[in-house]
Amino acid sequence: MMKEKLAAIFSEQFPKSSDLEFLLSRDKPRELQEIFEFADQARKQFMGEGILLRGLVEFSNHCRNSCFYCGLNKNNQELERYRLGKEEILSCVEKLNSCGIKTVVLQSGEEDGLDPLWLKSVIEAIKAEFEIAITLSVGERTKEEYKIWKDAGANRYLLKIETSNKELYGSLHSGMSFENRLRCLRDLRALGYQVGCGNMIGLKGQTVKTLAEDILFFKENNFDMIGIGPFIPHPQTRLASQKKGEVELTLKVLALTRIVTKNAHLPATTALGSLEEDFRIKGLKAGANVLMPNFTPLKYKKLYEIYPGKRCISEPVGACAFCMEELAHSVGRYIDYSRGDSLKL
Ligand code: 5AD
Numbered sequence: 415m416m417k418e419k420l421a422a423i424f425s426e427q428f429p430k431s432s433d434l435e436f437l438l439s440r441d442k443p444r445e446l447q448e449i450f451e452f453a454d455q456a457r458k459q460f461m462g463e464g465i466l467l468r469g470l471v472e473f474s475n476h477c478r479n480s481c482f483y484c485g486l487n488k489n490n491q492e493l494e495r496y497r498l499g500k501e502e503i504l505s506c507v508e509k510l511n512s513c514g515i516k517t518v519v520l521q522s523g524e525e526d527g528l529d530p531l532w533l534k535s536v537i538e539a540i541k542a543e544f545e546i547a548i549t550l551s552v553g554e555r556t557k558e559e560y561k562i563w564k565d566a567g568a569n570r571y572l573l574k575i576e577t578s579n580k581e582l583y584g585s586l587h588s589g590m591s592f593e594n595r596l597r598c599l600r601d602l603r604a605l606g607y608q609v610g611c612g613n614m615i616g617l618k619g620q621t622v623k624t625l626a627e628d629i630l631f632f633k634e635n636n637f638d639m640i641g642i643g644p645f646i647p648h649p650q651t652r653l654a655s656q657k658k659g660e661v662e663l664t665l666k667v668l669a670l671t672r673i674v675t676k677n678a679h680l681p682a683t684t685a686l687g688s689l690e691e692d693f694r695i696k697g698l699k700a701g702a703n704v705l706m707p708n709f710t711p712l713k714y715k716k717l718y719e720i721y722p723g724k725r726c727i728s729e730p731v732g733a734c735a736f737c738m739e740e741l742a743h744s745v746g747r748y749i750d751y752s753r754g755d756s757l758k759l
């Protein structure tokens with residue numbers, strides 16, 4: 415039964431939601447193992463043994479939104495806000511570049527005051543000095559802004575859908591619209607960005623059905639990258655008292671996403687590494703092929719508190735780069751220091 419369902423979702427152009435729901439509902443260790451092994455095999459077939467690196471620079475924690483799950487939400491008065499200047503960002507890029515990393519992810523809260531021309535100048539400065547791919551992750555913006563940054567040299571963009579279920583999405587955000595999120599994803603694609611999406615696992619109201627829909631949403635949109643992580647409650651948010659997402663369920667969604675999407679880049683997310691132990695290792699064995707070491711300067715790292723218990727916040731800049739080698743070796747793989755562009759191009 416398991417084997418047939420796994421083979422079906424792997425080979426079908428349009429996998430059945432019911433098959434995904436069946437697989438997501440498996441809970442015996444032996445069954446989970448079978449799912450993870452199938453995903454690991456697919457990862458090997460489509461992505462090989464190399465693990466790609468993306469150096470993360472969290473350049474501002476200002477945010478205009480009030481997402482109910484996120485510690486950066488504008489109602490969190492207790493959070494000290496910061497913004498890196500252009501020179502500070504360039505020095506982070508210099509560090510990750512010297513570690514051999516060839517992608518920088520510039521991430522921030524959805525900052526109201528973000529000047530598109532300032533970000534353009536940052537992109538141009540990075541491109542002038544380094545041979546490196548740039549991924550942006552600065553939220554919902556106008557198509558004009560996305561275009562300015564693309565023209566300046568940005569290559570990729572991350573914007574997670576968080577959940578593909580419109581109602582559930584509505585219950586997690588106020589003053590935001592699901593349609594606008596979809597509009598952004600469409601615009602980014604039309605402008606020629608490599609587009610990353612993703613979701614959170616363990617949200618209240620989420621079911622195996624909505625998770626199956628998420629996986630089908632990833633497949634239909636043919637995303638280049640998909641980040642999947644457990645929800646972790648943050649005390650200064652509306653969802654403070656909710657349960658965190660389960661590791662097993664997160665790994666199942668990751669594994670099934672690998673099987674269904676085949677050659678999308680899938681990170682073992684920082685959130686997955688921030689639970690009781692570093693479950694990124696399990697992620698790497700269940701379909702993931704990317705790691706995202708943090709290159710935010712030490713004094714700001716702890717202020718980028720999307721969720722509590724985020725790993726590596728006291729390690730100095732660059733520590734993560736070494737750590738990556740160890741992680742890779744611990745799963746019998748190696749770090750691939752190439753750019754790691756989309757395989758969907
Ligand atoms: N727990 C886990 N992940 C979270 N994110 C935001 N808040 C949380 C949380 N409380 C994730 C979202 C977002 C990414 C930057 O961090 O998926 O897209």
Ligand code: FES
Pocket residue numbers: 707708725726729733734735737738
């Ligand atoms: Fe950051 Fe290990 S990944 S120190």
